[in-house]
Amino acid sequence: MNNITNHMPTAELQAIDAAHHMHPFSANKSLGEKGARIITRAEGVTLTDSEGQSILDAMAGLWCVNIGYGRDELADVAARQMKELPYYNTFFMSSHVPAIALSQKLAELAPGDLNHVFYASGGSEANDTNLRMVRAYWAALGKPEKFNVISRKNAYHGTSMGSGSLGGMASIHSQGGLPIPGIHHIGQPYWYLEGGDMSPEEFGIMRARELEQKIDELGEDKVAAFIAEPIQGAGGVIIPPSTYWPEVNRICRERDILLIADEVITGFGRTGEWFGSEYYDIQPDIMTVAKGITSGYIPLGASIVSDKVAEVIGRDDFNHGYTYSGHPVACAVALENLRIIEEEKIVDHVRDEAGPYLAEKWHQLADHPFVGETTIVGMMASLALTADKSSRKPFKAKPGTVGLMTRERCFGNNLIMRHVYDRMIVAPPLVMTKSDIDVLFERAVQSLDEAYKNVKDAGLLETAD
């Protein structure tokens, strides 16, 4: 594992990368100036970069490498499937064994009557499917005017025209003319920054009732669905107050709208249950999955659909699909990944061992002078950086300035811990051991100490008025 893959010198790779490779959510100009960090290999929970540095990956790639890196079983299954049937489509009354077997497995694992699977290549595509499916559902029932979809500010559902519109991020909407018509955003259950003088419980109810108000404002007969992540991931690991989901559940039960749970991050063990919907006792009509379904080894996304919705959609052609819907290699890899999660009891490991141990360590960070709150469910955690522990006021500096300075120190200490504005977040591979978590904690403390000093020295340890 200490071998470095034979490759060009890092600086040359960086120059070519900046010249020819356009990166997501990055300014190529700054890639040219600073150079990308080039990852060459990975094993377990550790990445190796082109300079031979070992880095602890506390983000599981992009929230996806649930079973950790370097599992040969997945590579072997992919190779076998590629030799046997590398591709065939699922259009025009065709099917194949991997898609059939995976659909059966997902129907078994998914809660309630979510028994039908429509495949995509990732979460954005799956949410585009969902948007069309909920509108097609109501149209098939003779209610084409039930067309509007309600989502939340600071939600992340992908970046295609449909999924980017469903998401509630202003920075995504501002490029390319989003959101598309018929999508409406209500407030998020982010108590720490938005809760004011309310208790978290009062605030949770208040934000849930915005859904009811929005349904009333638009008219129940005009609303197709509500979409939400059980816990917002990319928005900063926003864990809702305990009152939020029960109230949303009540509203969805009483109102005739569909509920889409976007489980792209919370699915496949992240919360210590198979799905976040089980953690919060949510009964979705459609669940979006991707990422952890293959532990990121190969692209795959899916919409897992209830009996009720599938029956209506199945009455006529659903004019939708992707060349790679149900790709046989992706489905075969997903099945093997799910076998490993089940047989190695990885969900139990999160719920009973790694999750509680990470929580114990994570909450110790709350004593740090730079930390305002720590929150965690299963293996997704976040903390708020603060200049003043006695209030929940944001920094005076532009949001994200202090978070970025902190992330720089994490990277400097070979820890992948991300920032979302001025929150720091982790979502490690679910297979992390207690000793991996000890390393995570040591590096996190060191990075917080260093960043705190840098922020202080730069005169940025100040709250907004």
Ligand code: PXG
């Ligand atoms: N829904 C949710 C809840 C997600 O987190 C998507 C949909 C879109 O999936 P695809 O496979 O199309 O990317 C996601 C993706 C980040 C980050 O910076 C988060 C995601 C993707 C890239 C970056 O936290 N989540």
